[in-house]
Amino acid sequence: MQFSVSRNPVAQEKTACAIVAVHATRLSAEAQILDKLYQGHLSQAVKAGDLASKRGATLSLFMPKASNHKRVLLVQLGKEKTLSIIAFKSLMQSVAKAVHATNASNALSLLMSLNVDDSSPRAIARLQSTIFSDSLYQYSETFSKEKSVHKLKRITLHCSDNATLRQIQTGCAQGKAIASGMAVTKHLGDLPANICTPTHLADEAKAIKKGNKRLSVQVLNEAEMKKLGMGSLLSVSAGSAEQAKLIAMQYKGAAASKKPIVLIGKGITFDTGGISLKQGAGMDEMKFDMCGAATVLGLMKTLAELDLPINVVGIVAAAENMPGSKATKPGDVVTSMSGQTIEILNTDAEGRLVLCDALTYAARYKPDVVIDMATLTGACIVALGFEACGLMSNSDQLSADLLASGQASADRAWRLPIWDEYQSSLDSNFADMANIGSGRWAGAITAGCFLERFAKDYQWAHLDIAGVAWNMGKNKGATARPVPLLTEYLLRRAKQA
Ligand code: BES
Ligand code: MN
Ligand code: ZN
Numbered sequence: 445m446q447f448s449v450s451r452n453p454v455a456q457e458k459t460a461c462a463i464v465a466v467h468a469t470r471l472s473a474e475a476q477i478l479d480k481l482y483q484g485h486l487s488q489a490v491k492a493g494d495l496a497s498k499r500g501a502t503l504s505l506f507m508p509k510a511s512n513h514k515r516v517l518l519v520q521l522g523k524e525k526t527l528s529i530i531a532f533k534s535l536m537q538s539v540a541k542a543v544h545a546t547n548a549s550n551a552l553s554l555l556m557s558l559n560v561d562d563s564s565p566r567a568i569a570r571l572q573s574t575i576f577s578d579s580l581y582q583y584s585e586t587f588s589k590e591k592s593v594h595k596l597k598r599i600t601l602h603c604s605d606n607a608t609l610r611q612i613q614t615g616c617a618q619g620k621a622i623a624s625g626m627a628v629t630k631h632l633g634d635l636p637a638n639i640c641t642p643t644h645l646a647d648e649a650k651a652i653k654k655g656n657k658r659l660s661v662q663v664l665n666e667a668e669m670k671k672l673g674m675g676s677l678l679s680v681s682a683g684s685a686e687q688a689k690l691i692a693m694q695y696k697g698a699a700a701s702k703k704p705i706v707l708i709g710k711g712i713t714f715d716t717g718g719i720s721l722k723q724g725a726g727m728d729e730m731k732f733d734m735c736g737a738a739t740v741l742g743l744m745k746t747l748a749e750l751d752l753p754i755n756v757v758g759i760v761a762a763a764e765n766m767p768g769s770k771a772t773k774p775g776d777v778v779t780s781m782s783g784q785t786i787e788i789l790n791t792d793a794e795g796r797l798v799l800c801d802a803l804t805y806a807a808r809y810k811p812d813v814v815i816d817m818a819t820l821t822g823a824c825i826v827a828l829g830f831e832a833c834g835l836m837s838n839s840d841q842l843s844a845d846l847l848a849s850g851q852a853s854a855d856r857a858w859r860l861p862i863w864d865e866y867q868s869s870l871d872s873n874f875a876d877m878a879n880i881g882s883g884r885w886a887g888a889i890t891a892g893c894f895l896e897r898f899a900k901d902y903q904w905a906h907l908d909i910a911g912v913a914w915n916m917g918k919n920k921g922a923t924a925r926p927v928p929l930l931t932e933y934l935l936r937r938a939k940q941a
Pocket of ligand 3: 792
């Protein structure tokens with residue numbers, strides 16, 4: 445998708461589809477210009493009630509021959525004067541859908557003048573271009589016939605004053621980079637587990653690195669992990685024919701003296717539960733159990749495109765969780781790289797077992813902060829549903845930064861406590877800790893408490909993305925969340941938000 449910013453008078457813009465806002469029954473300033481130009485065509489359609497009153501409703505009008513504006517797409521904003529960023533996001537998703545439903549290969553967005561929370565023109569342009577670009581994503585890898593591709597190729601954002609032109613251009617470039625990372629994340633998430641193995645994730649990391657001098661990749665195999673003492677991570681892949689991989693991608697955009705931001709992703713390429721086998725219904729969705737890893741790889745892609753002046757390390761802990769004669773059994777005790785021993789009471793609580801060794805490994809990069817992302821617990825979905833990911837952290841500052849980044853990018857997180865009082869639930873009679881809490885309550889939190897024991901030496905945050913990483917049902921597929929949240933955080937760290 446190509447983006448450009450234009451300051452031409454609205455009437456003179458040539459486009460296959462002009463997108464304008466309507467507030468209840470009142471036309472926006474831009475819509476009024478077109479209404480005049482086309483003898484009241486827009487206002488008549490609105491008066492006739494053809495544009496529904498619900499926010500996000502759209503109406504596509506085909507314009508008379510030889511006009512500059514082949515179509516006008518009316519978008520219903522509702523009565524309110526300002527929109528929340530969340531409402532704006534879902535509005536833009538409806539807009540992108542409606543434009544795709546026409547035959548237009550280019551469109552002119554006259555939506556830059558909307559009031560969206562306290563968002564800057566750059567942030568609004570960023571979100572618009574993210575959504576337009578991301579709307580082109582289609583999974584096609586495992587179909588026998590090619591899918592028809594979207595016709596929409598070019599978007600022009602209309603801007604009314606010179607002062608914001610550069611801001612909007614920057615926002616567009618950022619949005620494009622975010623969407624290209626999101627495409628990596630979605631693609632890896634959507635791939636079936638017989639293709640997307642730990643080895644495949646390592647290959648993908650190498651493909652992202654290719655040709656970029658600021659990126660480097662290191663992949664550890666099982667023998668190398670064994671040497672490092674990663675007994676916890678290796679206990680997860682023990683029952684699988686697929687070799688576990690620890691993938692470390694380094695992005696160097698700043699001086700070596702600048703401490704890196706370390707991102708860690710849970711990369712369980714399939715989670716059967718192991719010997720603590722999951723029930724059959726819906727088990728296919730456990731191919732998405734590597735979405736934390738896919739987020740890390742997507743972010744590395746975005747980062748490389750944005751060329752940010754920061755240092756970032758992306759670590760992926762990749763393994764397949766299978767039952768088998770060599771699989772870990774409930775009651776087995778393993779020793780993690782940190783030296784702490786773990787009684788594995790449930791082999792289905794495997795995410796924390798791969799993450800804890802990755803957290804210990806992360807210390808070698810002398811990180812500024814460490815953020816892990818994991819489809820870790822069903823309990824987090826019980827707590828927060830599908831709107832927000834769960835945030836747990838040992839740092840109030842890092843928490844505040846991530847919450848703000850989630851809000852600004854319409855990819856929200858919500859904090860859960862990991863108070864000491866929860867820790868005793870992990871007590872074990874046979875090891876330093878058990879890998880599950882003793883009761884069934886606060887499951888997202890006890891998982892967070894487990895991880896905290898391995899993140900003592902730095903500022904750390906954990907994002908439980910079980911509820912947000914993929915959609916279930918008819919639109920089953922990866923969402924690429926929380927790529928927008930983390931990109932916002934990285935942009936802010938680079939002072940480029
Ligand atoms: N990958 C799952 C968590 C999950 C389940 C994410 C459903 C999204 C949808 C994780 O490995 C798991 O199995 N967690 C267990 C933990 C339990 C055994 C303490 C869970 O949530 O049931
Ligand atoms: Mn599991
Ligand atoms: Zn899992």
